[in-house]
């Protein structure tokens with residue numbers, strides 16, 4: 001997968017095209033990612049302790065990872081990352097255009 005949890009990404013294909021958000025979860029085995037406020041789906045839920053009334057709950061659905069790209073806040077555009085290896089440092093991902101470091105949490 002080319003994105004990680006916490007990354008800022010943009011949807012580049014599909015019905016949510018052009019929307020941006022942060023990666024909440026990776027579904028590695030299905031090559032899908034869950035992004036905040038993207039692809040909201042309605043779930044009909046039974047009452048639980050946390051949600052005593054139950055009913056319809058809006059939740060993020062997953063999108064195919066090939067439909068998302070890393071978002072570079074400096075370029076203000078979707079960008080690919082290149083891996084940078086520095087002596088004695090952790091591997092970093094940087095924007096191929098402007099060199100901004102994509103922080104990984």
Ligand SMILES: [Zn+2]
Nearest residue numbers: 072075095098
């Ligand atoms: Zn950039």
